[in-house]
Amino acid sequence: MRNKLLTSLVACTALLVAHQASAGPTLEKIKARGELVCGVNTGLGGFSVADSAGEWTGFDVDMCKAIAASIFGDASKVRFVPTSEQVRFTALQAGEVDVLTRNSTWTLQRDAGLGLDWAGINFYDGLAFMVPVAAGIADLKSLDGATICMNQGSAAEVDTRNYFTTHGMTYQPLAIENQESLNASFFSGRCDAITADSSNLAAIRTTAEKPEDYVVLPEIISKSPLGPVVRKDDPEFTAIVRWTLNAMVTAEEYGVTSANVDDMKANGSESVKALLGVNPGAGKALGISEDWAYNIVKQIGNYGESFERNVGAGSPLGLPRGANALWSKGGLLYAPPM
């Protein structure tokens, strides 16, 4: 009830302000303030987490720092505003934050209806299923007739229903609102499988007593493209955010890493030199300094480095690159040319 009330409030306020977002060049404001303000998740393993010393880390946090590196040449000139699910878009519209780097799914309704722009997609997520290894289930077909745990009120309920009806399969949903009780229900065997976005499933898996006893099935049945969000009213700032992401992807494509960036700057190919600002042009077009991409790669790393460090093989989540690999390696990441 309380949630419904909040949701409708959010919808109302979001509509109210859809067309009166504050005007003026965002970049000037950020420069005058001396720091970039990013809306981040209040706590999502691997993506935006406060470490034991209270410092924010994670994949989404890296995205924010990279934008600061583009603008200031200094990834530490950031301030993080933790935003809850309910207030994130209004916080952006009201100007409380400059950009949301906070696992927000790009949909038509949000894009067209809220006065917001997705500057790109930095993580392709989607609904997946996890089962106990002992059950011997290898694909979704074998889940016919299964009891499936899912988060109450999430898109998982609708997407699962659509998938199972389309494929002529039956299942028994067990929808639970509280995340901890949801996980406990699955691990205690109350349901045969649990469904959530694949990144979330990996986090749930780490909480198991023996994570190796559980496996995430390879099929992904829904699309949940996540990316940085900005207000619609400032195309110049949107371009900076968009090309910060593209620069990280391009750096990975060219093999430029935080370790070899200085070497590449001196000895790289012409396209590498254009990316790193030796051959000028890109920075001027964006209205920032020419070494913007160099600063990103030097201070944060390329897309792959940030991925591995926070959510990939080098992290507790241990996510495979999957759809988030470069297009040339079978993934979906494709940055337009510089």
Next chain:
Amino acid sequence: MNTARSSLRHRTRSPFFHPWHNAAITVGLSAFLLYLAWHLWRWAVSEAVLLPGRGAECMQAAGACWSIVQEKWRLILFGFYPQAELWRVVAVLAVVAVAVGISSVPRFWSRHLLTLWAAAIVSVLTLLSGGVLGLRYVSPDQWSGLPLTVVLSLGAIIIALPLGILLALARQSEIIPLRAAAVAVIELIRGIPLVTALFVASVVLPLFLPAEVTIPKIIRALICIAVFLAAYVAEAVRAGLQWIPGGQKEAAAALGLRYWRTQQLVILPQALRVSLPGLINAFLDFLQATSLVVIIGLFDLLGTTRAAIADTAWQAFYLEAYLAVAAIYFVLCFSISKYSGWLEAYLRRSLKR
């Protein structure tokens, strides 16, 4: 004495063990409780990673992993307050503890308490925010954890108590428009969930204010909580006001006391004493309700705990973290309710003297 003891024995023995099926239930339940206690002991102590411990041992342990408390206590207690300035929040908690401690001893009850609290509030705000006396400025966005919970709940009580008393008096007033207004305010507030008001104050309000006017989120949350608490305080005080026989007011009038002197000397001292349990109840309610501020992105004690268990490496040990924080809430709430019980008894005694 002897009869008292035998009647005591009669009372304790008979319902538990006579007739025989009661005895069976007692034994059965005791065995079950012992079984639970044994399991709890095994989980929490004998098979747990005790302090000081290393996080690496936790995955192997069958029981609890208390290392999360060791690893995350700073984040849970003090949140995002800069590490180098932690002494300031510790000092804030000490100032608050001293001020509360002094105020709770009846011998010290006097006008000087107002001075004490004024000094306490000034020093707490100075210490927390800094920017003067060579202290580094810390933005209110970074106030979190236990200090935030304390500032929000104490701040709310300090604002709400006078406001609530005024509302209660207005509701009892003979001036009809004033009474109607008080009834409207109180009932309106009690009819809205606090979380909705917090949401409106933090998200909707800034859209209607000019861009230059920025009120920190924490102030908006504090005002919201305080106004809500005031409505509940008003209702608790009203119960006390209605308890006082009408003759007292008439007697005060006969002595030539005006309205405010009557309230101050005759009515309120008695009414507040009667409404003490209700007041404490409201305070405890709101101490816990401060955790709702997480919805607007403020991190109170519970919020920082949730932030701590978002760390994937420690996610599996949420139960231990929640238990540790529950212990802090329990100590706070239990001591308040014990103190209020003692205070009621004290006031009753002092009235008899």
